[in-house]
Amino acid sequence: MRPEEKREQVEERLPDIKRFLEQYKKQFLIGLGTVTMAGAVTFGGYQYIQAQSVPLYPVLVGDEVIGTVSDPDVVQNWLQKQYAAAREEAGRADLALTQAVTVSEPKWVYKGQSQDAEVLKVLKQKVAVQAKGVQLVIDGRPVAVVTDQESLDRLLGAYRQRYSGELARTPHTDRSARGNSRTVVKEVAFVQSVATREVAVDPDEVMEPQQVARLLEAGTLAGRKHTVREGESLWTIASRYDTTVQQLLENNPGLDENSRLQPGQELVVTAKVPLLSVRIVEETKEIQTVPFATEVVEEPAMLKGEQKVLREGKHGTKQVTYEVTKINGQIQTKRPIKEQIMEEPQNRVIAKGTKVVADRGSGVFRWPTVGGYISSRYGMRDGRLHAGIDIARPSSYSILAADNGRVVFAGWDGGYGKSVIIDHRNGYRTRYAHLSSINVRVGQVVERGQKIGVMGSTGHSTGTHLHFEVLKNGRPINPLEML
Numbered sequence: 474m475r476p477e478e479k480r481e482q483v484e485e486r487l488p489d490i491k492r493f494l495e496q497y498k499k500q501f502l503i504g505l506g507t508v509t510m511a512g513a514v515t516f517g518g519y520q521y522i523q524a525q526s527v528p529l530y531p532v533l534v535g536d537e538v539i540g541t542v543s544d545p546d547v548v549q550n551w552l553q554k555q556y557a558a559a560r561e562e563a564g565r566a567d568l569a570l571t572q573a574v575t576v577s578e579p580k581w582v583y584k585g586q587s588q589d590a591e592v593l594k595v596l597k598q599k600v601a602v603q604a605k606g607v608q609l610v611i612d613g614r615p616v617a618v619v620t621d622q623e624s625l626d627r628l629l630g631a632y633r634q635r636y637s638g639e640l641a642r643t644p645h646t647d648r649s650a651r652g653n654s655r656t657v658v659k660e661v662a663f664v665q666s667v668a669t670r671e672v673a674v675d676p677d678e679v680m681e682p683q684q685v686a687r688l689l690e691a692g693t694l695a696g697r698k699h700t701v702r703e704g705e706s707l708w709t710i711a712s713r714y715d716t717t718v719q720q721l722l723e724n725n726p727g728l729d730e731n732s733r734l735q736p737g738q739e740l741v742v743t744a745k746v747p748l749l750s751v752r753i754v755e756e757t758k759e760i761q762t763v764p765f766a767t768e769v770v771e772e773p774a775m776l777k778g779e780q781k782v783l784r785e786g787k788h789g790t791k792q793v794t795y796e797v798t799k800i801n802g803q804i805q806t807k808r809p810i811k812e813q814i815m816e817e818p819q820n821r822v823i824a825k826g827t828k829v830v831a832d833r834g835s836g837v838f839r840w841p842t843v844g845g846y847i848s849s850r851y852g853m854r855d856g857r858l859h860a861g862i863d864i865a866r867p868s869s870y871s872i873l874a875a876d877n878g879r880v881v882f883a884g885w886d887g888g889y890g891k892s893v894i895i896d897h898r899n900g901y902r903t904r905y906a907h908l909s910s911i912n913v914r915v916g917q918v919v920e921r922g923q924k925i926g927v928m929g930s931t932g933h934s935t936g937t938h939l940h941f942e943v944l945k946n947g948r949p950i951n952p953l954e955m956l
């Protein structure tokens with residue numbers, strides 16, 4: 474058989490070779506590297522070729538031939554090594570080549586020289602193994618790549634749950650309402666826009682989900698202004714922003730450890746800002762006190778300035794439903810959305826006197842007791858002036874003011890015992906002596922007929938009676954002139 478005939482034979486068999494190579498190529502692409510090349514090398518039809526001819530396998534990257542190799546294994550082994558290295562970095566992620574690598578059917582070349590080393594060099598430059606993954610994009614910024622969508626969804630779900638779930642389980646985190654509140658989480662959402670997309674990246678960029686979670690939480694350090702409040706120090710501010718005094722001093726040139734902070738002063742603080750924040754909206758119910766109000770009833774029978782409690786007040790209770798918005802557990806807003814009275818408060822009712830009494834007497838006196846008779850008259854008695862009248866055996870022991878006026882004495886006065894003096898501000902004063910008790914105080918305005926005390930026998934007295942005096946411009950006169 475002439476060589477030409479052989480070539481025809483070979484070309485007839487090309488479809489077989491192509492099919493094989495296609496399969497071969499596919500194997501490369503998925504990187505399993507388990508193809509046996511024996512068939513290609515010892516392909517029946519080629520064995521007749523003279524020993525001087527060698528097969529050279531063209532290698533293509535995409536459509537471009539980059540050279541020839543002596544054996545497809547040269548390429549396959551290189552690829553396998555790349556895949557193995559990538560596999561270590563990329564975990565479970567799918568791997569792919571940046572460009573297709575194809576080893577074509579061999580050409581038999583007389584004393585041909587392969588370019589194994591050169592081809593590998595070019596491959597290294599042109600081809601890399603990439604990991605397929607899912608990228609997390611927050612507010613348009615790529616943040617991390619994980620192997621698959623499911624891992625990412627799980628990761629984001631857990632991140633969200635940390636805030637919503639935890640709060641739902643412990644409804645008493647709000648100290649102001651401890652023991653009195655009931656909280657239901659209504660809404661959980663990320664503050665930032667969160668998107669995912671499929672990407673192919675360097676295998677070492679693929680991260681474990683736990684790493685990503687830590688990254689999201691750790692966030693970034695951002696400069697922020699803090700306005701100093703009363704009582705704050707560098708130390709308390711540092712601890713509030715989870716930073717150090719040293720860091721604060723670095724942020725704020727001109728400040729040293731001994732600087733006195735003034736309220737209102739602004740400091741640059743560095744605060745940790747998580748890459749991803751969770752906003753939750755919850756509804757919380759609290760039982761609160763409804764304070765009672767005080768109702769005032771005007772009482773014309775009582776003197777102005779006097780008051781009396783008619784009914785004690787009692788606080789009520791209400792259930793207040795708040796809508797609370799929190800970001801990463803920190804309360805942002807809390808607004809009441811519903812109030813329900815559970816127990817109405819009972820108002821306190823007080824009576825306030827409205828009666829205005831003139832402190833000036835009318836000049837017309839009334840009998841200062843309830844009934845009774847004169848047991849001793851005004852005038853000389855045992856060589857001494859009995860400066861008033863004595864009234865005994867009344868039908869009640871109440872002692873009454875003889876006219877409007879102002880109390881100028883109320884207390885013990887030697888032989889008078891417990892006694893009261895009223896100045897009627899018209900030149901007259903009246904004295905009431907030997908009382909068993911006194912109902913008025915100095916300075917008080919009293920009304921004609923108002924009870925000022927109780928009849929008794931205090932001081933120089935031999936029996937229960939009232940000693941009643943009338944003084945005109947300081948001198949005693951016979952009370953009967955006025956009664």
Ligand SMILES: [Zn+2]
Binds near residue numbers: 849859861862940
């Ligand atoms: Zn007397």
